[in-house]
Every structure is written in C-alpha cells, then in structure tokens.
Amino acid sequence: MSYVRGEYVRSQQDWAVEQERLRHDQALHYIGENALFCLLWTARDHDAGLVDLCQSCASDRISQAYGQASRNKCPSCFGTRFEGGYRALIVRPAVFTDADDSQSFTARGAVAPQEVHLETTSDFRAHSGDYCMRATGERLQLRAPQRTTLRSGFGTPYQRESATAYNLARAAVEDPESAAYLIPPDTDGLIEILSRTGSTPPSFTDVEVLRAPLIPLYERD
Template identity: 80%
Template sequence: MKTTRGTYVRAQQNWAIDQERQRHDEALWSLGESVMFCLMWTARDHDAGLVALCPLCADDRISKAYGQPSRNKCPDCFGTRFEGGYRALIVRPAIFTDADDSQSFTARGVVAPQEVHLETTSDFRVHSGDYAMRATGERLQLRAPQRTTLRTGFGTPYQREVATAYNLARAAVEDPESVAYIIPPDTDDLVEILSRSGATPPTFSDVEVIRAPLIPLYERD
C-alpha cells in the first residue's frame, strides 16, 4: 500500500519578531545617546507624489537635462533636488561604535574619514544619504543600512517583515564644509537640544519635523 507523506511548513512566528524588536528598542532607550536623524527626500518619494521638485535649483537646464540639482548647497533642497530637502527631522536613541582615525587618498586629495557603525530604533527607515547629528556637533552621512533578520519558520526571511535590527547602518563623519552643516538646526542649537535632561526619556516633540510617514508606504511590511 502506497502512502503519501505530507509536507509540514511552519508558519512565520510574528510574535517572536515583535518581541526581539522590542528588546532592541528597550536597550537603545536605556543605553543609547540622543541623536537627531535627518531623513532626506528620495526619488521614490517624488514618484509617490509626496514631494515636489525644488523651486530654486530643479528648474534650470542643467537639472532638467541630468536629473540632478544644479548646486549642492541649495538652501532649500540641500542638494537633493526636492522641495524642503528633508522628509523628517526626528530625535531617537542610538548606540555608536568607536571611530578610528585614518587617511585615504581620493580624487579630492588626502582625506581623513572616520567611519562608525550605529544602531537605532525600528520605528523609521533610513537610507543612504540620510544624516545623523550628534550632541558633539558632528554630522555623519549614513551609508546603506544593514539588516539582521530572525528566521522563525521555513519561509524566506524577507528583510521588511522579519528584520530585528532594521536601522543598523554605517556612517561617516562629514567635513565641516559639507552641505550637512547648513541643514537646521545650527550646531549650537543642536548641542543644546540633544543635551536635554530631566524626563526619562526627554521629549523632543517641539523640535521634530515630520513631513511624511517615517516608514514610507512603499516600504511597509
């Protein structure tokens, strides 16, 4: 008598993912430093109808021909080509690794990059080109974020659904002449904001600017 063996495929356990994300966030709120994240507009935001082109530098011949801003230090778009420059300014806790000084030879000459890794909370999404601003006054440009996924079943662990440390990114310190330093607030105000104490954690709702969802619709789980 021929028997047919069934195939058992365990479903993804969403509760385990939620608990792991919560543990990460609790550790960050307990041990992390307050950091202001500047989330810049992207072409996908423009395609989704969330933002218009910059009225100052996206309307000339160069911008129209190449699809790039005509100047990097535009006071309106900060080199993004999109109106307002950033999608959100928010303050979240983050933990950084130590930075080692080094030298690198590039087309621009000898530079001294300082690259660190950081982790922050999972309630928003960072992309390459976003900025992290620290209470030291430093501003760092974020590289492509990394993902740490939790496998709870036999299915494919897609990053957007099962990532536990979603905002785990590399960051490099920007030169003081960079466009990053013309993004508000100025350095003195930034240091004062991020040095707040009293409430645990302190509130930053009066300085945050949110112009679109922190997790864009096209990146929802």
Template identity: 85%
Template sequence: MSYVRGQYVRSQQAWAVDQERLRHDQALHMLGENVLFCLLWTARDHDAGLVGLCPVCASDRISKAYGQPSRNKCPSCFGTRFEGGYRALIVRPAIFTDADDSQSFTARGTVAPQEVHLETTADFRVHSGDYAMRGTGERLQLRVPQRTTLRTGFGTPHQSEDGTAYNLARAAVEDSTSVAYTIPPATDDLVTILSRSGATPPSFADVEVIRAPLIPLYERD
C-alpha cells in the same frame, strides 16, 4: 514553530519579534545616545508622488538636462533636488563604535574621514546619503545601511512586521563646510536638544518633522 501530529503548521510568531525588539530597544536606551536622523527625499519618493522638485534649484536647464541640483548648498533642498530636502527629522537612540582616524585621497585633496558604525531602531528606513546628527555637534553621512529581520516561518520577512534592528550602518563624519551643517537645527540648538533628560525617554515631539511614512510603502520588504 508549532507542530501537530508531526506536521509543520505555518503561523507567525509575533511574540518572538516583540521580544527581540524589546531587548534591542532597551539596550539602545540604556547604552546608546539620542541622535537626530535626517532622512532625505529620494528619486523613488518623487516617482511615487510624495514630493515635488525644488522650486529654487531644479527648474533651470542644467538641472533638467542632468537630473541633478544646480546648487549643492541650496537653502531650500540642501542639494537633494527635491522640495524641502528631507522627508523626516526624527530622534532615535543609537550606539556608535569608536571613530578610526585615516586619510584618503579624493578630488578635493587629502581628507581624514572618521568612519564609525552605528546601530539604531527598526521603525524607520535609512538610505545611503542620509545624515545622523550627534549631541557632540558632529554630523555624519550614512553609508550602505543594513537591516536585521527575524524569520519566524517560511515566508519572506518584512521590516515593518519582522524587523528588529538596523545593523552595522557605516557613517562618516562630514566636514564643517558640508551642506549637512545647513540643515536645521543649528549646531548649538542641536546640542541642547539632544542633551534633554528627565523623562525616560525624553520627548522630542516638538522638534521632529515627519513628511512621509518612515518606511515607505514601496520599501516594506
């Protein structure tokens, strides 16, 4: 904030956002681990004309009637119903909490999900259902992600300009039979990729795939 003759002068304090991002990202690189995030296509992406329907499993009568993929493990869309399955595969640093072992009763019987919390950078948008792939070979499905923005004035903060972190996104470890394990790369390749060292941070440009903006235009707020 800045004051002139006792009156508030509205001005965006971009330096404050930059400083918070710098500290946050530095902590992630120092204390976190490299994670491959798989950002799936959503219905809003389809409505915005960013992606078409899967040509393999979204053309039959069942899919058209119910708006759902006819095959959960479709090799083309990975159960999303949208062509290609994902809009981005990106590597970012993240910090995880320890996993808590528990049991729950579901339609598939008694399962023992390992649920953790994670925190990562603010330069992309995640949704419930996206995946985080760790260097241990585990693949986790993200639940109810939240973001942190820094308010520097009276205006509404936007993630692309004022976002500083994704905060306390819940994630649950997927079973080895999950469709998540059909998404490339294979587990052995995933471990090798995320174990890279040398440069600070190492480059992952050869494995990243970005098919649409990491923060869609319709979700800038």
C-alpha cells in the same frame, strides 16, 4: 490508490518579533545615545508623488537635463533636488563605535576621514546619503544601511513586520562646509536638543518633523 501528504507549515510568531524588538530597544536606551536622523527625499518618493522638485534649484534646464540639483548647497533642498530636502527629522537611540583619526590621499588631496558604525531602531527606513547628527555637534552621512530581520515562521521577512534593527550602518563625518550643516537645527540647537534630561526617555515631539511615512509602502520589503 492515492493519498494526500500532510505538511506542517510554521506560522508567523509575532510575539517573538515584539520581544526581540523590546530587548533591542532597551539595550539601545541603556548603552546608547540620542541621535537626530535626517531622512532625505529620494527619486522614488518623487515618483510616488510624495514630493515635488525644488523650485529654487531644480527647475532650470541644466538640472532637468542632468537629473540633479544645479547647486550642492541649496538652502531650500540641501542639494537633494526635492522640495524641502528631507522627508523626516526624528530622534532615535543609537550605539556608535569609536572613531580614530586617519589620513588618506584622494583626487582632492589629503583628507582625514572618520568612519564609525552605528546601530539604531528598526521603525524607519534609512538610505545611503541620509544624515545622522550627534550631541557632539558632528553630522555624519550614512553609507548603505543594512537591516536585521527575525525569521520566526514561514513567509517573507518584511521590514515592517519582522525587522529588529539596522545593524552596523557605516557613517562618515561630514566636513563642516558641506550642505549637511545647512539642515536645521544649528549646532548649538542640536547639542541642546540631544542633551535633554528628565523623563526616560525624554520627549522630542516638538522637534521631530514627519512629511511622509517612515517606511514607505513601496519599500516595505
């Protein structure tokens, strides 16, 4: 005698993800601030055919041999080695922790690093090395962003379907002499953009730049 054992498999609850994202975004708009995120091109973008190498600094023999830009402060690619430097400039609400000045000794001498943690929306993929710009004029480099996904049923929690936040990504304030300050807008323009008032939230479509999907298909996990 044989029989088939019945099993119940819980289905994906899309409404739960939507509700959690809504609450999260409301909190960001309520207690956060607008920040400009600069998402840089990566080698995977180049391999996927989304971007070409920079014609100014990535076409010589040195760059091709070592696989990196021949100069760090290239005004065309900002040291990324890829044409245009960034795949997107977007404004998103974000919450930042406070930063205290400190001093540490490195191979380059005494430095005063400032690190904060930030949290923002889940509708884009950030990488270590991307930049976040604040209304204070500071530009911060992200360190290994991490996602928070909501498991509401059986299946793999991909970012596009289930992510609710980037949770506590570390970011360090960049030196004013770094390539980060070559990326438009300039400091005065940045402060003016992020200090906009009026509609809630204000529109930033005139300053945002999208050159590729915010979550590439090859990075949907």
